[in-house]
């Protein structure tokens with residue numbers, strides 16, 4: 001058995017440090033990934049056909065290739081072409097690319113679901129295309145996409161553990177190192193699991209709150 | 224009012240033509256509407272009424288023909304000119320097309336802020352005034368989903384009026400409404416007509432057309448095939464297409 005003393009003085013501080021590194025990946029990936037997803041999603045609906053096809057292709061590749069392979073590619077393959085990233089940069093970039101591709105799917109669907117009549121009404125009032133998009137379509141689409149995008153963020157929290165394979169030692173990495181020294185697999189992995197569960201639960205709670213705050217009568221996910 | 228403005232139509236469409244999906248939808252339509260007039264478009268479903276109305280504010284770009292607003296030709300290639308055309312020509316849709324994420328008041332004020340560059344405060348006040356005019360000031364804070372069809376259409380009317388349009392296009396504004404809600408919307412439009420608003424309206428409301436139209440235009444297969452004052456087209460015993468069309472509508476309504 002793992003002694004309580006060791007648990008509090010060795011395991012928890014190490015996992016807390018890992019948590020800090022995990023968050024340093026998750027938070028920027030979530031924010032930039034979401035904003036990137038909004039941009040890509042908008043391009044996939046509104047851009048001229050050529051741009052649209054490029055964006056579709058980009059998303060197709062990101063969604064169609066295992067994330068692990070993408071991370072390996074960014075970190076181990078790109079240096080052969082002279083592009084060098086630190087483990088942190090490679091993981092962050094990989095997560096942003098992946099996350100934004102998935103967000104763009106939800107945003108695209110939501111944009112397409114906005115009734116065309118509202119677009120016509122906006123134009124009929126003299127809106128420019130940009131004003132129409134910013135004031136009418138995007139505020140509605142973001143609300144519609146919120147549940148899907150929320151899910152993506154929960155996934156991101158979990159797949160952030162893949163950064164470990166690029167030698168970026170985050171929460172999972174710290175847990176692994178602890179077990180390599182002490183062999184208390186059950187206790188340490190269980191505790192690390194609780195850390196992830198806490199993060200995902202907190203995220204789910206915050207997202208639920210956000211959905212409630214932005215809810216508009218007769219709009220979005222009706223139950 | 225001087226002679227010149229008296230003679231210049233507020234909105235003039237010359238020889239408008241449009242094909243969609245390789246099929247001619249509108250052919251050679253012309254229309255001039257003068258200040259305070261109400262033109263009524265009628266005709267069977269698929270005649271091209273909606274398409275024509277949307278050509279008049281370039282929501283649909285006509286293939287041929289030209290538009291003049293107060294005698295000035297609109298060049299469709301100029302985006303700024305198109306936006307100013309749309310700002311000055313109001314439009315009411317069959318299915319309201321309110322912005323679902325905005326309250327009634329915000330629906331009315333948003334274009335004042337974004338297009339007319341009014342301050343938020345002035346825009347809100349103006350919106351309240353317009354909602355008051357259509358009898359909805361007490362519903363200002365409600366979202367479209369919380370309004371009845373008739374109330375939604377009245378908000379849409381307030382939204383168009385707030386822009387101080389020179390002419391309003393109305394595309395069957397009461398067709399999507401339950402029968403008991405038609406009256407309140409027609410009353411609001413009647414009020415506009417009384418105030419001297421210039422309007423072009425597609426409708427199947429015969430009594431309304433008879434009472435308020437300065438001219439009725441009967442459309443079929445993308446062309447105007449009959450036009451005239453209601454007094455002549457709808458005179459008892461007049462053998463006009465318009466008369467026959469309304470007679471059939473009345474017969475259908477009493478049949479079901």
Ligand SMILES: Nc1ncnc2c1ncn2[C@@H]1O[C@H](COP(=O)(O)OP(=O)(O)OP(=O)(O)O)[C@@H](O)[C@H]1O
Pocket residue numbers: 243244248266267268269270271272273274275
């Ligand atoms: N985008 C489009 N592509 C091809 N055909 C179209 C398109 N939009 C409309 N049409 C056709 O144009 C014709 C005129 O349609 P429009 O909606 O203008 O008729 P309408 O007189 O308003 O009919 P309603 O009384 O049913 O509203 C119809 O035959 C319709 O099928």
Ligand SMILES: [Mg+2]
Pocket residue numbers: 272273274394395
């Ligand atoms: Mg129509």
